[in-house]
Amino acid sequence: MNAVVAPHRHRITVEEYHQMGEAGIFGEDDRLELLEGELFDMAPIGILHANTVSRLVHLFYSAKDQAVLWVQNPILLSDSEPEPDLALLKPGDYWQRLPTAADVLLLIEVADSTVQYDRDKKIPLYARCGIVETWLMDVKAKRVEVYREPSPEGYRTLLMCGERDCVAPLALPEVALALAEIGWS
Numbered sequence: 001m002n003a004v005v006a007p008h009r010h011r012i013t014v015e016e017y018h019q020m021g022e023a024g025i026f027g028e029d030d031r032l033e034l035l036e037g038e039l040f041d042m043a044p045i046g047i048l049h050a051n052t053v054s055r056l057v058h059l060f061y062s063a064k065d066q067a068v069l070w071v072q073n074p075i076l077l078s079d080s081e082p083e084p085d086l087a088l089l090k091p092g093d094y095w096q097r098l099p100t101a102a103d104v105l106l107l108i109e110v111a112d113s114t115v116q117y118d119r120d121k122k123i124p125l126y127a128r129c130g131i132v133e134t135w136l137m138d139v140k141a142k143r144v145e146v147y148r149e150p151s152p153e154g155y156r157t158l159l160m161c162g163e164r165d166c167v168a169p170l171a172l173p174e175v176a177l178a179l180a181e182i183g184w185s
């Protein structure tokens with residue numbers, strides 16, 4: 001008698017993901033992200049998103065001697081390789097390896113059309129991996145969700161900040177960011 005085998009997802013490793021890229025399986029213009037062994041298409045970058053990321057880089061530039069500004073580049077997290085919009089990393093040599101959760105001082109996701117995806121999929125992943133602080137910048141709502149105190153169940157602290165507020169990363173309290181300076185208006 002033939003056994004019935006239920007279909008299941010085949011998860012890929014970061015190593016397999018890199019091998020697929022090196023083999024040319026993905027097109028050079030494909031925007032993909034590996035999250036917990038699954039590949040996800042990334043949304044196109046819109047004008048609000050692009051301008052917000054550009055403005056954040058400008059505003060955080062003053063921290064360049066204390067942190068590496070890592071812009072829309074991958075972070076290695078066990079079975080994931082997300083590409084957050086901006087990360088402030090501990091100073092270090094990232095020429096031979098990708099940064100990991102232990103290297104991240106602050107991770108920022110900017111969202112216009114992907115708020116729910118970022119909140120439901122990426123933020124919990126960052127918490128499980130121990131990223132100490134993550135900001136979700138909702139450009140349409142003109143607010144920042146500040147996530148702190150990671151745990152396997154998610155972040156324990158959530159602060160909601162509007163464009164009249166100032167917020168500073170825990171690791172760099174001297175780098176306070178007045179959200180009005182982003183210029184979402």
